[in-house]
Amino acid sequence: MFSFLSNFKHGQEMRESKDEILVGEIVRAMARLQCPAIGFMAGTGEQNVRFKPLNDPVLHSVIITLDRKTGGSALQQAVLGSKATITIQAEVKNYLADPDDLINMYRTDIANIFKVPMLGDVRLDHQLNSILATKKNLIDIDAYILKGEESAQRLSQLLNGVINELRQKLAPYKKA
Amino acid sequence: MSEELDQVFVGLVNQSWKHYNEELQNTRMDDLLVGAVIASTVEQGYALIDLNSDGTNHYLRFEWLQTRQRLIFQLQNLSEALVTAKVLGRRARVTIGYGENVQNTGAVWSALKAEMKSGFLDAAEPGVITCDADLTASYIYVQVPLILDLDQYFSDGWQVNYQLLQNHIYATTQALSKYLRGRLGA
Numbered sequence: 001m002f003s004f005l006s007n008f009k010h011g012q013e014m015r016e017s018k019d020e021i022l023v024g025e026i027v028r029a030m031a032r033l034q035c036p037a038i039g040f041m042a043g044t045g046e047q048n049v050r051f052k053p054l055n056d057p058v059l060h061s062v063i064i065t066l067d068r069k070t071g072g073s074a075l076q077q078a079v080l081g082s083k084a085t086i087t088i089q090a091e092v093k094n095y096l097a098d099p100d101d102l103i104n105m106y107r108t109d110i111a112n113i114f115k116v117p118m119l120g121d122v123r124l125d126h127q128l129n130s131i132l133a134t135k136k137n138l139i140d141i142d143a144y145i146l147k148g149e150e151s152a153q154r155l156s157q158l159l160n161g162v163i164n165e166l167r168q169k170l171a172p173y174k175k176a
Numbered sequence: 177m178s179e180e181l182d183q184v185f186v187g188l189v190n191q192s193w194k195h196y197n198e199e200l201q202n203t204r205m206d207d208l209l210v211g212a213v214i215a216s217t218v219e220q221g222y223a224l225i226d227l228n229s230d231g232t233n234h235y236l237r238f239e240w241l242q243t244r245q246r247l248i249f250q251l252q253n254l255s256e257a258l259v260t261a262k263v264l265g266r267r268a269r270v271t272i273g274y275g276e277n278v279q280n281t282g283a284v285w286s287a288l289k290a291e292m293k294s295g296f297l298d299a300a301e302p303g304v305i306t307c308d309a310d311l312t313a314s315y316i317y318v319q320v321p322l323i324l325d326l327d328q329y330f331s332d333g334w335q336v337n338y339q340l341l342q343n344h345i346y347a348t349t350q351a352l353s354k355y356l357r358g359r360l361g362a
Contacts, residue, residue, distance in 0.1 A: 013313070014241070017225040024224025024238075027214040036336050037211025038204045040234075042227055049211075052334045095193050096186075146223070146241065 018082050019068040021145045022155075023047045026064055029156045033163075035062060058167050058174050060093035060130070064159075068141070082141035088159070089134040090166035094175045096129070122169050131173040133166040201334065202261050206253035208330060209268055210234050213249055216342040222247060246315060247349060248273035254323070266326035272345065273308070273319030274352035278360070305355055318356045320348065 027037050030051045038061075039050030051062045065087040125132045137158075144155040201208075214224055217238050226237035236249040250271040255261040300321065308317040329341050 013225070017223075020225050020227055021223045023227065024214050024218045027211055027224075028218040031211070031215035031219075031336070031338065036208060036334055037214070038334065039207045040210055040227070040229070042229070047227070050207075054334060096189055 018141050018145065019045070019047060019066055019084060022084070022141050023049065023066060025145055025152060025155055026066070026159070029152060029159055030062070030064075032156065033160060053163075056167075058092060058171050059090050059163075061091045062163060063089040063091070065089075069138075084139055084141050085136055086139050086158075087134060087136045088162045088166065089132055090163060090170060092131045092170045092174050094129050094131075094173075096175070122166065124169065131170060133169045135162050135166060137162070199258055201332075202258045202266075203256065205255070205261075205266055205326065205330070206234060206251060206268070208334070208336070209251055209253070209270075209326065210236065212329060212336045212338065212341055213251065213345070215336075216338050216345060217247060219338065220342060220346065244277040245353075246273075246275040246277075246317070247345075248275065248317060248319065255326075266330070268324050268326055269321060270324050271319055271321045272348045272352070273317045274349045274356060275308075275310070275315045275317035276353075276356060276360075278314055278316050305352070307359070316356065316360070318352045318359070320352060322348070 027049065030037065034054045035051040036054070037049050038052045039048075041048040046065065046067045048063065048065045051064070053059045053062060066084055067087070068082070068084045070083045120135065120137060123134045125134070139158075144151050144158070210227075213236060214227075217236075218224060222238035222240050224236065225239050226235070228235050232252060234249075234251045236251070238247040239245070248271075250269075252269040254267040254269055255264060302321050302323050305318055305320045308319060309315070310317070324344070329337050331337075
């Protein structure tokens with residue numbers, strides 16, 4: 001009886017921990033891409049990790065936010081699966097910001113106020129000497145965890161693909 | 177003349193960023209350690225199943241999903257101030273625990289008794305192995321506090337020596353699993 005109950009609890013615990021398992025896989029995948037994790041923020045259902053790309057001529061940091069939408073209960077898991085949004089934000093930092101830059105940024109920011117980004121769109125924002133590009137995707141957590149090297153490679157391709165796309169969008173804003 | 181002055185100004189800005197980044201890196205040291213422990217442990221085959229923090233201590237829990245063996249970590253940066261880090265080096269108090277799922281209720285009760293006895297030990301001293309039991313999940317853990325020199329894992333430019341960290345975690349968990357097996361009489 002004791003063993004049966006402990007198996008039931010373990011299944012529930014594993015279902016609830018799927019977003020943490022994915023966060024662990026993301027941290028490992030980014031470490032393999034030469035981007036160590038340098039900041040963690042965890043809330044209920046939402047995890048936010050900041051990474052530092054090493055030797056990257058354009059990017060100063062990458063922030064990945066995982067927001068779990070479904071799959072917390074056995075019923076949701078069976079009907080909807082474990083869906084989450086993964087938001088990847090890349091940051092370019094210019095080490096000297098002058099007033100002309102700020103005026104240009106202000107124009108882009110006003111244009112952005114009226115832009116509602118759809119899933120898969122890239123949005124650009126400015127914050128003083130930082131320029132940020134953001135892309136949000138809806139994913140099935142199960143596709144990226146618990147399948148050994150196969151799911152690790154799939155996750156690595158997803159992250160690398162989005163980061164490369166954001167890097168290309170941001171490259172024109174990087175000052176020498 | 178004007179170009180020379182421009183260069184001096186650019187030099188001052190660059191130097192300011194260097195100081196700023198040095199301070200930033202030191203304040204981010206505990207997060208860098210958390211990330212390095214996660215990457216190293218997941219690379220060994222464990223899955224991260226819990227991650228939380230009270231602001232000072234950071235707690236991580238991993239599970240080897242096939243065998244249900246668990247690793248737990250409590251991490252605390254001991255050199256948050258840059259002066260301390262520069263003078264003494266960067267150090268962290270790291271408690272590493274190893275746990276196994278035990279179906280035998282007798283073994284769990286005996287671990288609970290050991291946990292009571294562990295309460296009388298000064299577990300703040302490094303190298304003291306204590307016992308713990310999680311009745312709801314039927315796990316028995318043994319854990320040991322260590323003080324680690326972080327300079328050996330992290331260089332100045334955010335580089336991480338994952339291989340060395342992995343090696344140190346593996347050596348510690350091997351020792352703890354031997355101790356636990358001895359206690360369980362396996």
